[in-house]
Amino acid sequence: MRLLFNSYEFIFAFLPITFFIYFYLNYKRLTEISKGFLVFSSLFFYSWWNITYLPIILSSMLFNYVIGNSLNNKESRHRFSKKSILTFGIISNLSLLGYFKYSDFMIENFNLTFSSDNELLNLALPLAISFFTFQQISYLVDSYRCETKEYDFLNYALFVTFFPQLIAGPIVHHKEMMPQFAQIRNKIKNYRNIVMGLFIFSMGLFKKVIIADSFAVWATNGFDIASTLNFIEAWATSLSYTFQLYFDFSGYTDMAIGLALLFNIKLPINFNSPYKATTIQDFWRRWHMTLSRFLRDYVYLPLGGNRKGEFRTYNNLLATFIIGGIWHGAGWTFIFWGFLHGMALVIHRTWGKLGFKIWAWLAWLITFNFVNIAWVFFRAKEWDDAVMVLSGMIGLNGIVLPERLGSKLSFLSNYGVEFTKGAIYAVSESNLVIFYIIIAFAVVLSLNNSTLIIKNFKTSNKNLLIFIVTLFVLATHSIYKLGENSEFLYFNF
């Protein structure tokens, strides 16, 4: 069982105990011990799921710390060049990730290509391995560039394991974390941060348990249970997943940001209303921003970025996004999803060069629909699932509309449109899914995102009311769903 942010064990036991002991130790001026305690708590949080993976994260940290220090040390002379050490460090990290995450994928493809029958390893993916590996690779590269300072191991361990961001990011950079851990004033309880932290944590929890988990049921019905989907069902399925993913992951990020604020740590923002984007480039400046930053700084730019001519730029874009796709999961559907986004960026760049302009609403429509369609590949477990949803979306399985529209739109019958009850039955027995989708559109397109909410936060009557209502709805919902808690989607990546 994982110690999830939305579990009772986390909210009512782990978090308050960690919070009070951490600040008590700081109050007693035992700052190093308090830091050690926070590392211990984070590792406890990590191990709750499966303690057998604890040695992996510990050895990974130790290894990268040693390599990082040897890269960072300007005076010492090594037998090997810094570049060789960096290469060794990166290959070791990627090998660890590759072994756990991609072994079975490679064996499957090898078997398929050579008609062999090698057994799969069926390894369980250690929690957070994708995140802590990327985070530490960036640390090694920056150490090579002499952009890091000489941190002690405790600070480094805290940078890697700090529990709010350990499992699913944001992917933090040492430059934005280490100074915060060192600041004395961050060791004192700050009520403003506590208020903001709890407020944003509640918002994230609301997004996850009330919104994302509702969409999850409909997305699962459409993707995993239905054998065919008509036009409306297919769109309801894809949009359900599009919103599920956003509210799930941004909800998680809000909770992480809120938790970190309780400890006076500001995590980088990860979402900036991505579904408001009017170009695909704009989308990637708003969606999973810390991953985009990592891919830009440690993949795209080292490949040459846009400095080596148009053709190389396009290749670099494609390569970066295919790597992004593989990072999300070991499967051809993920690779294809990355490829689609890479291609979209290439087209966008070419379009920009030609100097054409279109209306903002049309640009939004194209961007949103592209993202929505690409998520179908991201979500589908098999190609067939993606084909089923997409063929429904373009009307290949027939267009079925609710019976009550029959009298108003009867002329559509001439074009093969059917009118029947249960037009959306494969996704949901009621029309609630349509209502939720409309509300979700309104929320993502018109409301302020968490970043703006934190920026402009005031302890006002309005926020008091929002806070109380949110907590009350969450408490009521927790009775309704007594004992259940669902995982966050990005835990699997």
Place this chain on the structure above:
Amino acid sequence: MNFYISTFNNKKFLFLVFTVTLLMIIMQFLFLEYYTREKTLVMDPQTKRLVEKHNYKLALLGTSHTNYGDEMNKIDSEMFNYGMAYTYPIVMYQKMKKLIAFNPNLKYLLVESDYHQFYDSSFTESAIYTTYAFLLKDIKTGNENLFYSLNREIAPTLHKRIFVNLKSRIWDLDKSKNDPKPYEGDWSKVSQKLRNKYNMARYNSFGFSNDSEMNENSIDYYQKTIELAQKNNIKVILIRHPQTNEYLENMYKNIKINVDKYIDVLSIKYNLWDTYNLSFDIGNILDEKYETTRDYSQMDRSYNFGIRRSY
């Protein structure tokens, strides 16, 4: 305290948030406890009828399949239909106890033997405990809780029940809305594809699959019910109700074989009367007009609405 000032001190803000929320949660909790005791644990209308009148010779036990399916046959004027949604074996056993206690003249008992009686949903379905909490409260289900509204089985449906209850009260006040609605649905117009889809949804709702196994607790209570009846000299007949062709023909093989084999074993073990098997398409005997999608979407049984139209 002036509640209209624009900003609060952070500590005061936190204090207010948690105090007000906590008060609201406590108030809600008290309301839920009151509601659960007043509404959920009251005796259902059938049991009330049983307690008031006790000279039935024939009784029917089972789920909604029994409740709606057997009305059609009008087997006997002295028949008491104790079938109702979620009357799975564990509830049957409790109802059997009531039948014996309040109806000493009972001679014959028709017990539902439809497929869904023996699978996981027949024991874990949360609604069993909600609907029949008053029958089940004296037996151990493994889900007891000091507070009824926090019972793991009751809690998930509680808010929905309150909402439905309130809605029905408001609805009843507006008498004009009680006028009969025109019949909209038409069974014959439902495409085969949609019928198959509805059918699959029913299998899913019962948790049927190729590797479903019969639930041991349900089997245990099913046998206990038969034994209790026989101990009181009541003749037991196992009965299967009308279902649609889709439901019968597409039923998972393992389920078909397991249940039929089990019924045979029971018939021999308890020397039961021949099983009365009504395996034919409901669509052939019922009026084809239905009011809502729900009426023809449940392929495993008829609806009270359809029955009323036929007779």
